[in-house]
Amino acid sequence: MTVSLNLAATTVAAEDHAAVRSLAASLTPGLVDDPAWVNRARALSCALPEGLRRVLRDFRRCSGQEGLLLIRDLPIDASSLPPTPTRPLSVQRDATIPAAVLVLFMSHLGELVAFRPEKSGALVQDVVPVPGQEQMQGNAGSTRLEMHTENAFHPHRPDFLALLCLRGDHDGSAGLQVASIRRALPLLPDDVVSVLAQPRFVTAAPPSFGAGAGDAVPQPVLRGSVDDPDLVVDFAATRALDPDAERALAVLQEALISVGQTAVLSPGDLVIVDNRVAVHGRTAFTPRYDGQDRWLQRTFVHLDFRRSRALRALDGHVVV
Ligand SMILES: O=C(O)CCC(=O)C(=O)O
Numbered sequence: 663m664t665v666s667l668n669l670a671a672t673t674v675a676a677e678d679h680a681a682v683r684s685l686a687a688s689l690t691p692g693l694v695d696d697p698a699w700v701n702r703a704r705a706l707s708c709a710l711p712e713g714l715r716r717v718l719r720d721f722r723r724c725s726g727q728e729g730l731l732l733i734r735d736l737p738i739d740a741s742s743l744p745p746t747p748t749r750p751l752s753v754q755r756d757a758t759i760p761a762a763v764l765v766l767f768m769s770h771l772g773e774l775v776a777f778r779p780e781k782s783g784a785l786v787q788d789v790v791p792v793p794g795q796e797q798m799q800g801n802a803g804s805t806r807l808e809m810h811t812e813n814a815f816h817p818h819r820p821d822f823l824a825l826l827c828l829r830g831d832h833d834g835s836a837g838l839q840v841a842s843i844r845r846a847l848p849l850l851p852d853d854v855v856s857v858l859a860q861p862r863f864v865t866a867a868p869p870s871f872g873a874g875a876g877d878a879v880p881q882p883v884l885r886g887s888v889d890d891p892d893l894v895v896d897f898a899a900t901r902a903l904d905p906d907a908e909r910a911l912a913v914l915q916e917a918l919i920s921v922g923q924t925a926v927l928s929p930g931d932l933v934i935v936d937n938r939v940a941v942h943g944r945t946a947f948t949p950r951y952d953g954q955d956r957w958l959q960r961t962f963v964h965l966d967f968r969r970s971r972a973l974r975a976l977d978g979h980v981v982v
């Protein structure tokens with residue numbers, strides 16, 4: 663069942679809408695992956711309207727029970743959007759208004775980051791259905807996408823991911839699902855929590871990284887604080903190593919589904935997920951490949967960029 667997100671969305675006021683659009687416009691034309699452009703966007707993000715900066719800053723400190731922030735009515739210039747791309751591995755190289763809006767908001771939250779093996783390390787990636795990839799457990803698919811921590815297998819997975827909706831799907835059935843461990847933890851029996859906190863799980867890399875990426879070192883699914891743990895799991899890629907661990911994983915999945923929320927995004931909606939405490943997925947939908955299919959743009963952020971420095975050439979934004 664699709665319900666709307668049960669959380670206070672921040673709706674961008676008319677005067678802020680104009681201010682955000684004008685900042686984004688001053689970043690066009692440009693090349694998203696050019697470090698100089700990213701630097702300009704970071705500097706300009708300090709000129710975002712104060713209310714929006716405060717929302718981002720507070721969310722960075724505490725992402726709340728849902729681990730989720732929804733900002734609505736952002737300028738995406740819907741009337742001049744080109745057809746939704748259909749090619750595999752599509753990314754946004756040119757600085758368009760939507761890409762600039764996404765980068766402005768996310769550079770205010772932290773440092774943009776991408777992964778070289780995934781979509782060639784592009785900082786802004788298209789999330790679009792691709793012909794022939796309908797069954798893929800990745801964002802090119804249109805079958806149900808299991809809930810996951812983004813890049814759960816990766817030691818430098820993003821702290822936050824953002825999805826900006828440019829177009830919804832034809833039938834309004836593609837629902838972004840988000841569930842946080844903060845909501846699910848009280849539902850978990852102690853013995854399940856204890857198993858989930860032990861290194862009894864192995865997570866493979868997602869298909870977007872290509873075959874054979876990642877290693878198979880057993881890891882816990884719950885980490886850090888007992889009261890407010892981090893969650894690292896991918897229900898399509900995490901394998902339990904013994905029957906008790908398998909049972910614990912199933913209980914966790916059920917708890918997350920029961921507390922999860924599903925939202926059909928509208929054009930101009932920006933969802934920011936705290937990838938440390940919340941997992942996300944998507945319900946199935948039916949693409950038509952007619953240029954009007956669902957289209958989101960995605961980017962990732964790290965909070966402590968220094969930690970991944972050894973894997974980022976020239977202190978750039980791409981992890982090898
Ligand atoms: O299609 C969606 O709504 C989400 C896809 C996804 O998990 C992602 O792009 O990271």
Ligand SMILES: [Fe+2]
Nearest residue numbers: 810811812942
């Ligand atoms: Fe994802």
